């Protein structure tokens with residue numbers, strides 16, 4: 001049986017990871033979302049409408065590009081799946097458009113979510129504008145101050161940005177605040193999670209919605225190169241862009257799959273966000289996964305130069321795929337990431353998101369050690385959002 005049909009089981013478990021641990025008030029809402037997804041989300045009508053949107057609005061399929069100069073420099077053959085060219089500049093719109101379409105089919109008129117750096121908020125606000133739905137985005141006050149351009153984008157797209165001023169005033173509090181607000185309006189609103197995380201059915205649903213990346217990339221790579229790649233790699237925050245591209249190759253035993261997580265500034269707790277390397281089984285936001293936690297078992301503070309990757313948990317499916325051995329996980333430092341950011345910009349004319357630059361850095365490292373191999377990297381997003389931060393703090397040259 002194909003892997004994707006086998007996992008998760010009907011309760012949302014990937015081996016020991018996943019599930020749905022919800023406050024009683026939310027159990028019936030998530031059961032409704034699950035029923036709706038299984039009935040509507042896989043219907044011909046839904047899939048046809050989604051196909052139309054992807055082609056005529058998002059601009060899919062995104063191309064696979066051969067990175068000629070980077071390949072020459074490293075000795076491997078490096079290819080990039082260009083999610084930076086997906087409308088709004090990253091892979092996130094793939095699942096946001098589908099979540100919004102599901103909400104529409106369920107008769108909802110509003111989308112609610114939290115956002116950290118604002119990327120999920122912008123993608124969801126884009127989807128809400130397209131479907132003429134209301135959009136309410138909860139964001140910590142600290143993040144609002146740090147990510148002003150994304151706040152402006154959300155407002156221009158017509159979303160209401162709700163500032164969250166309690167506790168650490170960041171992502172974790174934004175999740176609590178968004179859930180609270182959703183509780184009061186679950187009849188008319190859908191809570192739209194931004195990665196392959198959260199309670200069942202979101203890890204399954206978001207993986208399915210992102211699998212378009214892998215389906216396209218496999219076909220395009222075969223057409224371009226004539227055989228499958230030796231290695232497929234993607235960066236890992238919650239894990240949605242990685243599951244998207246892995247989906248296309250997971251039944252191909254000869255293709256190695258690689259998730260690339262942030263080693264940040266070092267190996268001490270708080271300096272990195274390397275959940276797969278240092279995490280232990282635990283629970284966060286209603287599901288079981290590998291987790292970076294402190295001595296009391298609470299989610300630990302995390303760091304990455306890429307704000308889209310700093311989450312102390314990770315998708316349950318990745319936690320399972322590490323245990324099963326099907327996917328290899330690697331940690332890449334802030335410095336290696338910056339080097340890849342400069343190199344890809346200078347040598348290929350592509351400014352990558354700092355998130356995506358982690359995967360590029362791994363490809364360069366692996367390529368130097370294994371010359372001649374073919375490597376396909378999912379370039380999850382473009383780096384426009386990061387240019388001021390990089391130029392102001394590190395200049396224009398790199399080391």
Ligand SMILES: *Cc1c(COP(=O)(O)O)cnc(C)c1O
Pocket residue numbers: 090091092119120194195196235236237238239240241242308309353355356380381382
């Ligand atoms: C949000 C984001 C990520 C991390 O999310 P995943 O769910 O792990 O894919 C990676 N790259 C970009 C460009 C992002 O915006």
